[in-house]
Amino acid sequence: MNKIKIIVIAGPTASGKSELAMDLAEKFNGELVSADSLQVYQQLDIGTAKATSEELQQVPQYLIDLVPYTANFSVIDFVSAADDAIQKIVKKGRLPIIVGGTGFYVKALLGQQSFDYAESDSDEVARAMQRPLEELVDELKKTANSGILQRTDLNNKTRVVRALQITKHGQKKMESTRPAYDSLVLAIEWPRELLYERINTRVHRMVEKGLEDEARLLFDSGGLNLQAGRGIGYKEFYPYFAGQGSLKEVISAIQQDSRRYAKRQLTYWRHQIDGLQWIDWQNRQQIAETKVADFIKKE
Template identity: 30%
Template sequence: MRISFSAAIKQAQPLVSFPPGILNMDPFMARPHSKDKVVVVVGATGTGKSRLSIDLATRFPAEIVNSDKMQVYKGLDIATNKVTDEERRGVPHHLLGVVDPNVEFTATDFCHHASLAVESIVRRDRLPIIAGGSNSYIKALVIDDIEFQSKYDCCFLWVDVSLPVLHSFVSERVNRMVEIGLVDEIRGIFDPNADHTRGIRRAIGVPEMDQFLREEPNVDDETKALMLKEAIEKIKSNTCKLACCQLENILRLQNQLEWSMHRLDATEAFLKGGNSDGNNIWEKSVAGPSILLVDQFLYEEGFGAFLTSQLRFLWRQRL
């Protein structure tokens, strides 16, 4: 995100007037152009990454780049838990539901398309926010891609929820997904000859429903209900396993690659649920601190920091 000098002056007007010549602008004017800024939101599935990224994008001039390897595909909006148009609150999203569901979209593909999206967002003087649970995509882009490293500074926000609380939430989320049409959605793409190792068919929910959908026409209602229940339990179990794997990957990236991540504990907000108390706690413990971190990340090296140093110099001269 580029912050123009004129915009910075408008944002931070001096509160005192300086005698001619005492405020030396040369050091600031001579500063080399710094890297553009990118915010990266990570976390296990179900922790609220999309919610936080949208919260940030409604407070900063920002756009979101999806980094979830299943949400890049068209279709299965319920199974992949894509944010709805209403939940997006008008925030532009990139790489969300745009890839042919039958192709293999690799980490290399993600790096190429995400880099183009970030470049486009920065060119329009907006802040790119990369958000998603696929840590292999994040690593490939911000660690392995030397060109990306040379262009951008990243601020990492890690939304964390204690595993017992997250597992309970994930279980309830699967129940809600079933209520709004998960089974019919997966039934709509069912193909007994399909390859579940490619494209969107790798998404949790599709392999787990395979046996039920194969046997559905041939069994009685009682057996059908039992098989469906077993499939749903598998979906819950595998989603919890995914959350554990994602958490391990985040910790590995943090420890081995020395990422500077800001951990934001959303556990208490999840315990309170989606009521007003839960929303207030989310604002206090997750959204609010994130806004402050991003604000500091964006402006700590700009005109505000320079002006602060000049004010300190002037104060020392008057002592």
């Protein structure tokens, strides 16, 4: 079976993934596939940093605005939709370029991640997400087998809750034959202090554009009870909406949570994605173009 060539532009939040992917798509006749766990939700444009309508006219992009913001969306849903999008792009004779910071999605798409998934209880998940991480980890250590413990990132609350759901309700496997991909995976490497500056600036810009309105929409619809409502950039507003704290404190919390998330992403990309190549931030476009050109030519 011939493998389908795909490019993946990965890395932490605010690292310039989308801009680089757009440039590569224009140069190499490509189209983009979002690998962002929040961009699939409708009406959440600012906090998820979706492409503008002008950018979408410039370069088509798939897997944005797929489901209502009240819906659940799993890694299985992502992989299925991404496989379909890639097939469509290839049939048009164009190059699929995957862009996004959700490492778990990318790992699964590349076939490096098990497709086991939990038969979850949504109410239990919502309640669990409001409990302290330390308490959830203690419960998991008492109830899960060694295999689940070894596979679970105990610093990631979402992963811990998922593992608890698997332990309690069992799991299923995705039973389907998927395409085989030949992938070039690139990530932009920034000095940590510059990346954090970009994150802080980006948060201010999102607030200026109306991030609070999107957070209010989620808060009024269930807040932490929604999968989308637990996203960074939204959940930090909820105490403020409940009369606790100031907008300045909200902005500071979003910046802090975003920086911590970026740090976790960096760790994940470095240790979980096979074959990832880091490229210097200063010469990222030139380096990426050279690597993509060589990759396309390779038999």
